[in-house]
Amino acid sequence: MTQRLLGPRAMQRAASIAFIVGFFLLWEAACVVFSISPFVLPRPSAVLMTLIERFPALVPHIVQTLMTTMIGFAAGVFTGIVLGALVGSSKIAYDTAYPLLVGFSSIPKVAVVPIFVLWFGSGTVPAILTSYVICIFPIVVNVATGLATTSPEQQDVLKALGASRREILFNISLPSAMPYLFAALKVAITLAFVGTVLSETVAANRGIGNVMMIATSNFDVPLVFAGLFLLAVMGVVLYGLFSLLERRVCGWASRGADTPLA
Amino acid sequence: MNTAQNTPMGRFDDAAIVLEDTAVTYGRGETATRALDTTSLVLRDGEFVALVGPSGCGKSTILKLAAGLLPASEGYVFVGGREISARAARVGIAFQNATMLPWLSVRDNIMLPLKIVSPFKAGYRSKKATEYRERADALLAQVGLDGFGDKYPWQLSGGMLQRASLCRALIHEPRVLLLDEPFGALDQFTREELWGILQDLWLDKKPTVLLVTHDLREAAYLASRVCIMSPRPGRIVEDRAVDFQRPRTVARTYDNDFIKLMQDLRALITHDGPNTVGSAAS
Numbered sequence: 386m387t388q389r390l391l392g393p394r395a396m397q398r399a400a401s402i403a404f405i406v407g408f409f410l411l412w413e414a415a416c417v418v419f420s421i422s423p424f425v426l427p428r429p430s431a432v433l434m435t436l437i438e439r440f441p442a443l444v445p446h447i448v449q450t451l452m453t454t455m456i457g458f459a460a461g462v463f464t465g466i467v468l469g470a471l472v473g474s475s476k477i478a479y480d481t482a483y484p485l486l487v488g489f490s491s492i493p494k495v496a497v498v499p500i501f502v503l504w505f506g507s508g509t510v511p512a513i514l515t516s517y518v519i520c521i522f523p524i525v526v527n528v529a530t531g532l533a534t535t536s537p538e539q540q541d542v543l544k545a546l547g548a549s550r551r552e553i554l555f556n557i558s559l560p561s562a563m564p565y566l567f568a569a570l571k572v573a574i575t576l577a578f579v580g581t582v583l584s585e586t587v588a589a590n591r592g593i594g595n596v597m598m599i600a601t602s603n604f605d606v607p608l609v610f611a612g613l614f615l616l617a618v619m620g621v622v623l624y625g626l627f628s629l630l631e632r633r634v635c636g637w638a639s640r641g642a643d644t645p646l647a
Numbered sequence: 648m649n650t651a652q653n654t655p656m657g658r659f660d661d662a663a664i665v666l667e668d669t670a671v672t673y674g675r676g677e678t679a680t681r682a683l684d685t686t687s688l689v690l691r692d693g694e695f696v697a698l699v700g701p702s703g704c705g706k707s708t709i710l711k712l713a714a715g716l717l718p719a720s721e722g723y724v725f726v727g728g729r730e731i732s733a734r735a736a737r738v739g740i741a742f743q744n745a746t747m748l749p750w751l752s753v754r755d756n757i758m759l760p761l762k763i764v765s766p767f768k769a770g771y772r773s774k775k776a777t778e779y780r781e782r783a784d785a786l787l788a789q790v791g792l793d794g795f796g797d798k799y800p801w802q803l804s805g806g807m808l809q810r811a812s813l814c815r816a817l818i819h820e821p822r823v824l825l826l827d828e829p830f831g832a833l834d835q836f837t838r839e840e841l842w843g844i845l846q847d848l849w850l851d852k853k854p855t856v857l858l859v860t861h862d863l864r865e866a867a868y869l870a871s872r873v874c875i876m877s878p879r880p881g882r883i884v885e886d887r888a889v890d891f892q893r894p895r896t897v898a899r900t901y902d903n904d905f906i907k908l909m910q911d912l913r914a915l916i917t918h919d920g921p922n923t924v925g926s927a928a929s
């Protein structure tokens with residue numbers, strides 16, 4: 386049996402890889418069999434060729450998009466944690482601020498890009514701001530929820546020992562909010578890319594979004610897909626990084642049925 | 648010592664916990680619920696007192712008062728000679744749920760009080776590695792969890808978690824130990840085993856223990872005094888000394904005099920007529 390050869394985890398991983406490879410093979414085959422025009426759907430091999438050929442020219446755009454996203458994300462995480470801590474610090478703050486937060490977060494972020502462009506002109510600033518606002522809300526909401534739902538009995542144990550609010554925050558509330566924070570970080574990093582690319586396609590002269598925009602108007606469809614592929618890779622790599630960090634920091638949350646987060 | 652005759656504590660020189668005309672009312676106005684009727688209770692230093700009563704009678708309220716987790720609506724609460732107001736007096740506490748922090752190892756969970764309570768707090772960073780670890784491990788060994796310090800709470804069974812919870816309540820050697828149905832969720836055999844462990848721990852350091860339970864056999868086995876409470880709003884209707892020789896054994900709980908005691912206590916809980924309740928809530 387293969388299972389004995391690889392073990393369940395390795396099997397799972399092999400299956401995932403096979404699935405991805407299979408997806409691209411199927412795509413390639415479909416393009417050939419139905420003779421789909423490369424202007425509609427280029428073959429993956431063509432996309433890959435384009436990517437390799439144009440890679441040196443794409444590097445500054447990759448750097449631009451990555452940098453913009455990371456700045457927006459970092460600022461968003463910082464603001465999100467601070468706001469989330471404020472909102473989650475008390476029941477009253479939570480109940481007061483929640484409706485406004487939900488209102489803000491339900492605004493489609495596409496709609497704010499023109500406003501940022503109006504305020505700051507086209508370029509890097511609106512892209513940073515878009516990725517910033519787009520990733521704040523999931524973090525605020527999750528951190529606030531994580532802090533607000535700390536087990537009262539765990540707090541009682543510390544209170545009975547005469548612990549200060551600060552000691553309770555650092556020993557109970559913050560650690561127990563960690564799984565919520567990491568769940569939010571993983572959502573936020575992918576959203577931050579969305580924000581950057583969104584803004585880049587509307588108003589920028591650099592970045593992957595801009596490259597794709599120009600490629601579209603030139604009917605350079607393989608390049609458009611190469612851009613998509615690059616975005617997917619960056620997103621997956623960063624998501625993976627945070628998953629790894631999550632497993633190190635709060636692996637306890639995904640183990641056993643004993644955790645309060647089950 | 649006759650220095651403080653006028654203070655309530657003056658009357659009880661060796662008192663560890665004093666409730667003086669204490670009452671607790673939740674809410675206010677028309678929706679107010681009286682959780683605890685005017686109650687006075689004194690636990691002398693080193694005493695083991697069990698509070699028994701029907702559910703919702705306010706036993707846990709008394710425990711929360713002594714832990715400083717709940718302010719008294721009326722009257723006073725003294726723990727260790729000081730009035731409990733906003734801040735608690737570093738008591739040890741254990742609940743029905745073990746409430747271990749899942750992100751810490753069992754040893755780190757047990758060492759948590761040393762991180763909070765002075766004078767241990769000051770040395771936490773420097774002594775954590777050696778002295779405090781040894782202390783935690785020794786306590787773990789005492790409750791039969793030798794070598795489980797590096798495990799995480801989710802790797803332990805309910806009974807093991809409850810043992811660890813006892814360790815955490817005792818690591819800073821508190822003079823007062825508050826137990827809120829600590830064995831309530833355990834099976835009978837585990838529970839009886841833990842009675843023995845708790846009795847040993849108590850005989851070892853003789854802290855003052857307030858045990859809230861609804862198990863009469865547990866109360867009679869462990870306590871040197873059993874207080875029976877009336878239904879809500881609760882008040883103490885009977886205060887009975889339990890003089891059986893220690894250490895007590897589980898087999899002892901099947902002897903006639905033991906069973907007789909339990910029957911007496913049971914009758915007090917189930918047939919508590921209105922004539923024994925006395926003055927009602929004002």
